[in-house]
Amino acid sequence: MAVTINVNGQSHEVDADPSMPLLWVLRDKIGLTGTKYGCGINQCGACTVHIDGQAVRSCNTPLARAVGQSVVTIEGLSADSSHPVQRAWTELNVAQCGYCQSGQMMAAAALLAQSPNPTDAQIDQAMDNVCRCGTYLRIRSAVHRAAELA
Amino acid sequence: MALMGKLAIRHRPLSVNRRQFVLSTLALGGGLMIGLTPYRESMAATSAKPWEGGEGTEFTAYLSIGPDNIVTVRSTTPDIGNGTFTANPMIISEELPLDWSLVRGEYIPPERDLAEGGKYSTSGYLAYFSGRSTEPEKLHELLQLAASTRERLRQAAAEEWSAAVADVTVEEGRLRHADGRTLTYGEVAEKAATVELAEEPAPKPRADWAVLGKQSRNKLQMPMIMNGSTVYGIDLKLPGMVYAALRQSPVQGGRLKSYDFEAVRGLSGVRGVAVVDPDEPRAGLPEGFRAPFGLTASQNGPQAAIAVIADSYWEAQTALDLMPVEWEAGEGARWTSTQTFYDHLSDRLTNPVDPNIVVAEGDAEAEIGDAADVEAEFLTPYMDHFTMEPLNGTALVEADRLEMWLPTQHTQQALFVGADETGLHPEKVLVNQTWVGTGFGRRVYNDDTRMVVAVAKTMPGVPVKVVWSREESMRQGRYRQVMAGRFTAKLDESGMPKAIKSSIAGAGAGHMGIANSPYRLAVPNWLIQTQNVNSNLLTGPWRGPGWNSNCFMLESFINQCAEKAGIDAIEYRKTLLAEFEDPAWIRLLDLVKEKSGWGTDQGRGIAQGVAIGNWGMGGYSSTAPVGFSGTTVATVVTAEVSRRGDIYIPRVDLAVDLGSLINEDAVRQMLEGGVVMTLGAAMHEEINLNNGRVVEGNLDSYRLARQNDPSLPLEIHVHFEGLSNGERFSEAGEPPMGPPPPALAHAVYKLTGQWLNRMPFGRQNLA
Numbered sequence: 081m082a083v084t085i086n087v088n089g090q091s092h093e094v095d096a097d098p099s100m101p102l103l104w105v106l107r108d109k110i111g112l113t114g115t116k117y118g119c120g121i122n123q124c125g126a127c128t129v130h131i132d133g134q135a136v137r138s139c140n141t142p143l144a145r146a147v148g149q150s151v152v153t154i155e156g157l158s159a160d161s162s163h164p165v166q167r168a169w170t171e172l173n174v175a176q177c178g179y180c181q182s183g184q185m186m187a188a189a190a191l192l193a194q195s196p197n198p199t200d201a202q203i204d205q206a207m208d209n210v211c212r213c214g215t216y217l218r219i220r221s222a223v224h225r226a227a228e229l230a
Numbered sequence: 231m232a233l234m235g236k237l238a239i240r241h242r243p244l245s246v247n248r249r250q251f252v253l254s255t256l257a258l259g260g261g262l263m264i265g266l267t268p269y270r271e272s273m274a275a276t277s278a279k280p281w282e283g284g285e286g287t288e289f290t291a292y293l294s295i296g297p298d299n300i301v302t303v304r305s306t307t308p309d310i311g312n313g314t315f316t317a318n319p320m321i322i323s324e325e326l327p328l329d330w331s332l333v334r335g336e337y338i339p340p341e342r343d344l345a346e347g348g349k350y351s352t353s354g355y356l357a358y359f360s361g362r363s364t365e366p367e368k369l370h371e372l373l374q375l376a377a378s379t380r381e382r383l384r385q386a387a388a389e390e391w392s393a394a395v396a397d398v399t400v401e402e403g404r405l406r407h408a409d410g411r412t413l414t415y416g417e418v419a420e421k422a423a424t425v426e427l428a429e430e431p432a433p434k435p436r437a438d439w440a441v442l443g444k445q446s447r448n449k450l451q452m453p454m455i456m457n458g459s460t461v462y463g464i465d466l467k468l469p470g471m472v473y474a475a476l477r478q479s480p481v482q483g484g485r486l487k488s489y490d491f492e493a494v495r496g497l498s499g500v501r502g503v504a505v506v507d508p509d510e511p512r513a514g515l516p517e518g519f520r521a522p523f524g525l526t527a528s529q530n531g532p533q534a535a536i537a538v539i540a541d542s543y544w545e546a547q548t549a550l551d552l553m554p555v556e557w558e559a560g561e562g563a564r565w566t567s568t569q570t571f572y573d574h575l576s577d578r579l580t581n582p583v584d585p586n587i588v589v590a591e592g593d594a595e596a597e598i599g600d601a602a603d604v605e606a607e608f609l610t611p612y613m614d615h616f617t618m619e620p621l622n623g624t625a626l627v628e629a630d631r632l633e634m635w636l637p638t639q640h641t642q643q644a645l646f647v648g649a650d651e652t653g654l655h656p657e658k659v660l661v662n663q664t665w666v667g668t669g670f671g672r673r674v675y676n677d678d679t680r681m682v683v684a685v686a687k688t689m690p691g692v693p694v695k696v697v698w699s700r701e702e703s704m705r706q707g708r709y710r711q712v713m714a715g716r717f718t719a720k721l722d723e724s725g726m727p728k729a730i731k732s733s734i735a736g737a738g739a740g741h742m743g744i745a746n747s748p749y750r751l752a753v754p755n756w757l758i759q760t761q762n763v764n765s766n767l768l769t770g771p772w773r774g775p776g777w778n779s780n781c782f783m784l785e786s787f788i789n790q791c792a793e794k795a796g797i798d799a800i801e802y803r804k805t806l807l808a809e810f811e812d813p814a815w816i817r818l819l820d821l822v823k824e825k826s827g828w829g830t831d832q833g834r835g836i837a838q839g840v841a842i843g844n845w846g847m848g849g850y851s852s853t854a855p856v857g858f859s860g861t862t863v864a865t866v867v868t869a870e871v872s873r874r875g876d877i878y879i880p881r882v883d884l885a886v887d888l889g890s891l892i893n894e895d896a897v898r899q900m901l902e903g904g905v906v907m908t909l910g911a912a913m914h915e916e917i918n919l920n921n922g923r924v925v926e927g928n929l930d931s932y933r934l935a936r937q938n939d940p941s942l943p944l945e946i947h948v949h950f951e952g953l954s955n956g957e958r959f960s961e962a963g964e965p966p967m968g969p970p971p972p973a974l975a976h977a978v979y980k981l982t983g984q985w986l987n988r989m990p991f992g993r994q995n996l997a
Contacts, residue, residue: 097498104544108473113465114458116667118618119700123929126618154458161456170456173448173895176903177311178455179462179618179667204938210929212618212668213311214906215899216937217946 085146087112088156098144102136103127105143106153114154114182118210125209128183128190129153135190135206154182157189165189168226176213184209188223197227278459280315280336280451281635281662287419289379291338291350292372293322299403299416301328304336306343306350308639310666310673312963313896315450320893321369324441325376325433326383329403335450337663340642344656351522351642366957369892373433379422381431386422387413443955446895451665463637463664464622468693471624472501474685475546476696477555478535478706481922483766485509485534485558494538494553499545503553504688506535506681513653521646523675528768530647530677533706537685543697562766562922571765571919572609575714578735578763579607585733585759588741589853592755597729602718604727604794606787609988610736610779612767612917613710614703614926616934619667621698621706623682627652627690632659632683637666639673647676651683670907671771675708701927708770709917711737713779717787720755725795726805729755732784737764740776741852743843743968744784748810748855749803766922774967777845778908781968782975782989785841789976790985799840799976800828812857814887815842818864818952825949826866826883836880838868839976841969846960858958861888861965865905867943869977875997877941877978879909882970885949889958894950897962902946904966909943910935912971913992933992941992 082095087110094109101120106112106129118126120139127139130152157163161170165188175181184207191198191206198206203223211219286296294302303319315335319328343350380400387405388395390413397408405413454460479485491503508531515521523529536555540546565571624635625648632652638644641661649656666673678698686694698706713736722728730753732744739760750756772778792802800819807815819842822828828838846860868881882905891897914933918925926932935942975986982996 100544104542107465108542108544111467112458113461113467116462116618117464117620117700119929121700121928121930124618157457161453166456170448170452173446173452173899175311175449175452175455176899177618177666177668178449178451178460181455182458185456207937210618210934210936212616212670212907212934214903214910214935216906216935216942217902217944218899219937 083143083147085143085151086149087151088153094143096143099142102129102138102141102143102146102151106138112153112155116179116183118180118183123210124180125187126180126183128186128209130186130190133190133193135187154186157185163189164226164229165192165222167229168222172218172222172225174215174218174222176215180209180211184211184219188219188226191223192226192230196230198223278454279461280665281339283336287423289423290375291342292318293375293379295415295419297416297419299329299414300332300334301403301415302334302336304338306338308337308641308663308666309335309451310639310669312900313449313893316447316896317892318372319450320441320447321372322376324439325373326380327400327402330447332403333450337641339661339663340645341657341660343642344645366959369959374430377431377433378427381427382422382425383415383418385425385427386418389421390418443891443894446893460665462619462667463624463635464619464667464697466624466635466664466695468624468626471693471695472539472541472689473543473546474504474537474539474694474696475543475550476535476537476681476685476698476702477550478533478681478702479557480705481557481559481562481766482533482706482768483562484560484922486536487556487558489536489556490554494549497545497549497552499541500549501539501541502689504537504539504685506532506537506684508532508534512650515646515649516655519646519656521643521650522640523643525647525650529675529708529770530680532651532680532684533677535681535684537696539685539689539694543695547697547699559922565765565919565922567920568918572714575712575735575763576607578761579714579716579733582733582759582761585761587757587759588745589750589756589758591750592729594729594731594755594757597755598718598720598731601720603721604719604787604791606717606790606985606987608715608717608783608786610713610782611915611989612712612769613772613911613915614707614917614932615670615672615772616704616932617668617670617672620700620703621672621678622696623679624693624695625683625686626693627683627687629690630654630658633662634660634679634682635662635664636679636682637664637673638676638679639666639669639671640676643674643676644679647679648683651680652687670773671775672708675770677708704927704932705924707917707924708768710772711739711769711776711779712764713737713739715783717783719787719791721791721795725797727753727791729753731757733759734780734783735761735763736779737767737769738762738776740780743777743780745853746851746855747784748812748815748857749788749806750855751809752806765919767917767919767924773904773907774845774964777843777964778967781841781843782912782971785843785969785972786975786985786987789839789841789972789979793979798829803840803842810855810857814862814952814954815864818842818862818885818887821885821949821952822864822866822883825885825947826868826881828866832868835981836868836870837977837980838866839973839978839980840864840866841973841976843968845965845968858954858956859960861886861960861962863965863969865969865973867970867973867977869974869981871978871981871996873997875995877913877974877991877996879941879943879974881945881947882943883947883949884966885952886965887952887954888960888962888965890953890955891950892959898948900962901948901966904963905943905946905970906935908967908970909941909974910939912974912989913941914990916990
């Protein structure tokens with residue numbers, strides 16, 4: 081079944097079951113692989129995207145939920161990696177393997193949109209994405225730094 | 231399916247206008263030889279796909295300069311987050327100034343090593359990432375290469391300008407004449423490769439280094455990570471590719487009994503089913519070829535498995551989940567619960583069966599008798615690697631050729647596993663190293679590669695991407711080696727151990743970090759025995775393998791001896807280390823003592839624990855202490871325990887001696903990450919058995935450290951003032967896995983009077 085969704089400001093017609101998780105629509109149908117598969121059960125956050133500005137875990141979000149909404153992925157966070165979160169992540173050399181970081185940055189961007197100067201407690205609450213390389217302390221510092229850069 | 235487009239380009243014969251020159255460094259009597267090598271075709275490169283080569287003049291396999299002035303620096307060592315892609319260009323830039331925006335990382339693939347007589351695997355295997363990525367030999371080779379290339383570029387530019395070489399200077403990416411004219415490296419690279427120097431330049435003395443150990447550089451791939459363009463194995467797309475979802479026998483070692491593909495054949499996108507039969511004989515390798523890690527059933531042998539192949543991964547996985555499948559559990563089913571196995575382990579400690587006596591110095595048995603002063607039994611469970619990128623790989627099997635795209639840690643092992651699984655000659659196998667969503671050892675054996683090829687060979691001519699779901703990745707691990715240990719000691723009048731007995735049983739139970747502990751110099755009687763005991767679960771290297779258990783057991787035990795003796799645990803260790811040749815151990819203990827405020831009032835309800843160890847010594851001697859080698863780590867963990875029994879870690883101090891640094895911030899990053907991973911694992915992680923099956927399948931049942939975890943350290947302070955700064959450039963990834971857990975256990979003991987001898991610590995009620 082063909083449905084149209086808006087991703088990063090572009091309209092995409094996709095032929096997929098409306099129950100197909102948005103994650104796999106983005107990755108395998110639209111070809112945006114910056115959004116990652118980590119657990120598939122809403123737990124790790126590697127698949128975090130924005131739907132109408134809210135951080136959403138796309139692995140458990142059916143395609144149908146995204147229809148008529150504005151979806152933003154890491155590829156669309158900024159045109160040139162100039163989003164304060166991307167600048168802060170680069171400045172603090174946060175990433176190790178990098179696999180979880182698109183989800184981390186999407187979660188951070190949504191947090192900062194809501195709370196421009198988050199406390200550590202707010203960061204801990206909002207940023208419960210898993211990073212197996214253990215970059216958590218740099219992530220926390222980078223969220224604060226992004227708040228300064230914004 | 232015919233091979234088309236980009237896939238084929240690489241194998242076209244070399245054309246004259248794309249010559250690649252090779253300078254072989256130093257090996258030939260000091261002079262550099264220049265030759266032409268007909269090696270794999272170049273393609274327009276993009277670093278998002280690090281297996282794709284750029285065009286350019288090749289000075290050696292490690293360095294090319296393109297007409298676009300892009301300098302390609304190659305590595306044999308997969309960058310799994312450890313920064314090899316960045317370390318090698320940094321080394322080059324010490325002698326050949328580079329415009330960092332024009333640097334590209336690339337791999338020397340294993341087929342090139344094979345084609346060129348194994349010259350990139352002279353240590354016996356192609357460097358893979360599980361340590362020692364910065365060998366001094368490689369460092370010196372790269373420095374010489376960079377200096378020699380620089381002088382050739384200068385001379386080529388001088389010829390271009392009909393000027394004196396002395397008037398040509400180098401700056402980042404370009405050559406400058408004294409009168410202001412400039413040329414890029416790329417503009418003279420081809421000419422430079424033909425230059426014959428009267429004498430090869432000597433790299434600058436170490437005292438003059440301006441980059442190595444002096445500057446830190448972000449990873450080259452950071453810009454791609456920032457915008458999501460990095461192509462990990464799971465992100466690969468090839469023309470005509472199909473997807474497979476895999477299920478292996480839920481009881482490791484079991485067999486496939488029956489399945490009903492007809493039930494799912496008609497589902498959307500489904501193409502077919504593939505069965506992997508472990509009992510079908512494999513080809514083996516031709517005479518004279520050897521896989522670095524061997525080809526063994528337990529490491530990378532085929533598992534009974536079934537896979538559904540479809541047009542997308544989602545469709546494949548959905549059909550697989552719906553397909554009726556029955557399994558023959560086999561032997562493993564006798565492990566009805568984890569406790570059944572733990573009881574078995576404990577029994578083997580009490581009643582050893584033909585133990586391996588690793589060390590028998592003096593007579594520990596007689597000294598201790600049945601009156602040990604200190605006694606403890608430890609357990610470190612199976613753990614999953616939980617690589618953020620689930621296991622996957624892509625293979626294209628054809629009649630006379632196998633090509634693979636793999637997020638592997640060991641391309642050379644992958645090559646031979648692929649040859650074995652297809653029966654193709656190793657020279658017919660190509661390996662493309664993708665970016666890797668972490669490894670920690672999980673991707674070294676290449677059992678994942680085996681299964682990828684086993685599935686893909688059922689669809690010859692079609693590239694097949696095989697993806698393990700998270701549940702499949704977690705339930706088909708090569709788990710952290712479970713280990714149990716019983717330690718007993720007799721103390722002398724001064725409270726120091728005069729006899730220790732260390733009995734260890736577990737999967738691949740080793741003695742690394744115990745038999746070569748420098749404490750042995752101070753303990754006259756020491757018996758170390760090991761027994762290899764396992765369930766049906768397959769195990770493998772897990773960041774700091776063996777040592778991450780042994781360091782925990784030994785250091786916890788030393789803390790227990792110190793507490794029993796009533797002696798400060800740092801002073802206790804300094805006494806034990808007094809005769810050791812390498813002063814770094816005591817220096818690091820003093821450093822963490824000072825930096826952490828050890829011995830000062832930490833406030834009510836706060837305590838500190840200590841531990842020290844060395845990773846890498848095993849490479850030099852596994853049974854005797856050797857100084858000035860590997861990486862020594864001393865740590866003080868500051869902890870609090872709440873009334874509810876929750877552990878909080880306000881601060882961790884870590885002092886290291888890995889010799890010298892190349893990229894300081896990269897090392898700091900690895901050490902910080904290691905502290906988080908090892909403490910999180912010690913607190914929460916355990917893989918359990920139920921009738922031979924793995925219970926945990928995902929994050930709803932397998933807990934990992936997170937940002938909001940109470941026991942996540944709030945601060946990690948890495949101290950480099952204790953570096954010996956010699957010729958040693960040892961590793962940073964595995965060393966932090968050892969000391970933090972025993973230091974945490976020590977701090978918790980001081981607060982609660984309870985020793986955390988069993989991981990995961992979180993299971994022990996401290997309230």
